Amino acid sequence: MNAIEKFEVTGMTCNHCVMKVEKAIKAIDGVKSASVDLNLKQAVVEYDSSKADTVKIVSTIEKSGYQGKKI
């Protein structure tokens, strides 16, 4: 099933951070697209819910060095 969820991402300070988070999320199996906004502190992620889930996405954001929360 296709799912689109939003996450709050805090701790990003520049476009390099945005790229880092986007790249990490996109590398998750089942993720179709990830769009991270520095000013809004938000990530919008489209994924296949049979392969990925919000817990996996949040833990990936945190492993990248930022704080993630489903919103």
Ligand SMILES: [Cu+2]
């Ligand atoms: Cu940065």
